[in-house]
Amino acid sequence: MRRLPNGKRRWRARVTRHAPLPAWPGLLAGLFLCALILGPLAAVTWRAGGGGWPVAADWAALRFTVLQAVLSALISVALAVPVARALARRRFPGRGPLITLLGAPFILPVIVAVLGLLAVFGRGGVLNDLLLWLGLPRVQIYGLHGVVLAHVFFNLPLATRMILQGWQAIPAERFRLAASLGMSPGTVLRVLEWPMLRGVLPGAALIIFALCLSSFAVALTLGGGPRATTLELAIYQAFHFDFDLGRAAVLAVMQLALVVAAAAPALRWGAATGFGAGLDRVQRRWEAETPLLRAQDAALIALVALFLLTPLAAVVWRGLAGVADMPAQVWRAAAVSLGVSLAATVLCLALALALAVLALRRPWIEALGLMGIAVSPLVIGTGLFLIVNPWADPARLALAVTALVNAVMALPFALRMILPRLREVEDSHGRLATSLGMTGAARLRWLILPRLRPVLGFSAGLTAALAMGDLGVIALFADMENATLPLQILRLMGAYRMEQAAGAGLLLLILSLALFWAFDRGGRDNAAV
Amino acid sequence: MLRFEDVQITQGDFTLRADLSVDPGARVAVIGPSGAGKSTLLNAVAGFLDIAAGRISWDGGDITATPPAARPVAMLFQDNNLFPHLTVAQNIGLGLRPDLRLSTDQRVLVDGALDRVGLGALGDRRPGQLSGGQQGRAALARVLIQRKPIVLLDEPFAALGPALKTEMLDLVAELASETGATLLMVSHDPADARRICPQTILVDEGRAAPPTDTAHLLDNPPPGLRAYLGN
Structure with a gap:
């Protein structure tokens, strides 16, 4: 019998009789989810049986997938430690917005970030202009280092937020005690900060590693070639160029095994990651109040802000130039993406709510909802393609499948927020x-929807923004007539129409942020305390 | 008459037994040491706890397996007796219709209940905009409108100051005598029991004793109660 802090016995909903909310929507949602995830997996595995043993190129893709994920995780975390420390101990104008900005990559469409990175680090980018002016040789963004650069761009903020939470979990009194004992910055690091980091860093690295394993859009745009192909990208290529379903299935099974192996431990650590409530506290750190450390922290914060803001500023700058003459397909694709995004949002929230209600009485249901995190969209996409193909033209179902897969991918985040x-x-x-x-x-x-309104709004905003910017399963299914906005941008890039791509990128950025803002705001407006 | 027939309530390794009856219209305090099971007894009457053995009946009808909302019971809890996102009038209206589809007549009833507890003009406010005493009155207005023959109070006014608490208890006593409801009230304060409850159920050592005269019990407490009262 659990007891509440005030000594009262905890009241628990009676499991058997008179349930106030029906279980059938949750059971239905669970069955739907199982069918949607396990069906494609079964199809993929069955088809892979006839696809033969992986060839050398497949093993190379596996090696590259792991290598880039390891590098991305290590570099993100290594850079995040000093940045998080600087943020934890410094108060400065713009700190709040900067921390908000650290949350932005989560809803930033990958293709938009890639456009921004290309504008800064690409062939005709700011960096190369600078190098040329200095008389130095150009740098190339394509390949392993480009993929890792993009992953660090996305995951450095995530790592910083996770580690910052760790810092703020150290009670302020400890630092006060350290100051009164006259500890040096080195001693504080050894005695107070290192034990915290030892607890936080493996989890942060593991989560980023797992996220980077399923990298598709980044590898598609910045990788490629036999030396820089991830498994997800190889699946896409097997489809797109060779239409070799057997090989796609073999690759999908490899990807599945890899992600499941990494996801299990990552999920356990992932329980600790929130969305950064309460990061606005600053701890007074007496031992760090020296001019040198002050300057060091200021430089770090400025560098990170520069690294994150320059590509975004470049998207806006170049986009403004391209927005004027965007082809009609861009506007059509934008409308299509909005539709897909809203459908995914409605479906995701309905699933999350139904599963959450059932999980009140059957806690293991939560694990079912989290499955979405452990499967890659391209594996599901491959499986759905295999299932649909004999019956109908998959291209006709491209948008429906995209909405479905996005709803399932966002479900773990929504469930994590709604259930507690x-x-x-x-x-x-x-x-x-x-x-x-x-x-x-x-x-x-009269009870649940009004009380859940803020989390429902936030979850809806997150789902809508993620689905708006998703470039994954749509690439497998779509024909020339059907395109979402991210796919349209990819096609413009492929045709070297970079101005128009930049304009469309700006449009996508604005739509994604606007969707998130509108839903989140709608949830908080008028919300009763 | 509310009857507990050889009732046994089990929660983990804790067991409470009760074999007693409460007369209709009686006002009964439930007192005893912390953790003795006072709230447990009320939750069993309200239907929030399954009982392991025995039966609970009201007016001869067995209510042991009746769902909470269908029992002849209105209950006020220690806290969260009002939904913070609904207006006071909506909170009270829930006592008539859980889906809030109120007819014109029912709206009149809600207004009447608001007037009766002295909140006439505050129906459109949210609970957060009311004082603690006004929140207590709003919750009592809902109990009043529910017209249930049994009213259970699980220390809903414990967080109020002494003067306000007395005011609330007097209002409870008034409303109970107006409606003829049977009142069971958990209390930590013997003065509360003396003030509005002629009878008292003592809950101690895993047993709820039949109601006895409050003044007599408090003046001649058995050892367990004496230790709890601390005199």
Whole structure:
């Protein structure tokens, strides 16, 4: 029997009789999810059986996938440590916006970031102009280092936020005690900070490693060639260039094995990552109040801000030039993407809510919802393609499949946010609602939806932005008529129409951020305390 | 009459037994040491806890397996007795219809209940905009409108100051006598029991004793209660 802090026995919803909310929507959602994930996996595995043993190029793709993920994780985390420390101990104007910016890459469409990185580090980019002016040789962004650069761009902010949370979990009193004992910065590092880092760093590195394993859009745009192909990209190429379904299936099984092996430990660590509430506290650090350390922290923060902001500024700058003459397909693709994004959002929230209600009584349901994190979109896409192909033209289902897969991919995040809040609501108000006879629709309408509104808004914003910017499964399915905005940008880039691609990139950036903002705002507006 | 027939409630390794009856319209305090099972007893009546053995009946009808909302019971908890996102009038209206589809007549009833507890003009406010005492009144207005024959109070006013708490208890007593409801009230303060409850159920050592005269019990406490009262 668990007890609350005030010594009261904890009240628990009765499992068997008089459930205030029905279980069938959750069961239905669970079955749907299983069918959507396990069906394609089964199809892929079955088809791979006839696809033969992996060839040398497949093993090379596996090696490259692991190598770039390891490098991306190590570099992101290594750079994030000093940056997080600087943010943890310095108060300066713009700190709040900078921390918000650190959360932005999560909803930033990959293709937009790639456009920005190309504008800075690419052939005709700012960096090469600078090198040329200095009389130095040009640098090349394509290949392993380009892939890793893009992954660091995305994951350095994530790592910084995770490590910053670790720093802020150290009680302020410890630093005060360290100051009163006259500890030097080195001693503080050894005694207070290193033990925290030892706990936080492996988790952060593991999560980034797992995320980078499923890298598709980055490898597609900045990698390529036999020396820089990830498994996901190889799946796409097997489809797109060779239409070799057997080989795609073999690669998909390899990717599946890899991701499942990495996801299990990453999920365990991932439980600790929040979305950064309470990162606005600054700890007073007496031992660090020296001019030299001050300058060092300022330089670090400036460098990171530069690294994150320059590509985004380049997207806006170049996009403004290209926005004027965007072809009609871009606007059509934008409308298509909005539709896909909204459909994915509605489906994701419905699934999350149904599963969360069921998970109140059957906690293991949560694991089902988290499956989406452990499978790669291209593997699911391959499987769905294999299932659909004999019956219908997959291209006709491209948009529906994209919405479906995006809903499943965003589901773990939505569930992670909705379920704890739903538990709180049921713990504090469930008994009153039950005693008043509020069941089913009445309970949903008058208790649960209003209380969950802020998390529902945030989850919807996240899902909408992720789906808006997704460039994954759509690339497998779409024909020339059907394109989402990210795919349209990719096609413009492929045709070397970089001005138009930049304009479309700006449009995509604005739409993604606007969707997130609108949903999140809508959830918080008028929300009762 | 509310009857506990050889009732046994088990929560983990804790067991509470009760074999007693409460007369209709009685006002009964439930007192005893912390953790003795006072709230457990009320939660069993309200239907939030399954009982392991025995039966609970009201007016001769077995309510042991009746769902909470269908029991002849209105309950106020220690906290969260109002939904913070709904207006006071909506909170009270839930006592009539859990889906809030109120008819014109029912709206009149809600207004009447608001007036009765002295919150006439505050129906459109949210609970967060009310004082602690006003929140207590709003919750009591809902209990009033529910018209249930049994009212259970699990220390809903414990967080209020002494003067406010007394005011609330007097209002509870008034409302109970107006509606003829049977009142069971958990309390930590013997003065509360003396003030509005002629009878008291003592819960101690895994047993809820039949109601006895409050003044007599408190003046001549058995050893367990004496230790708890601390005099």
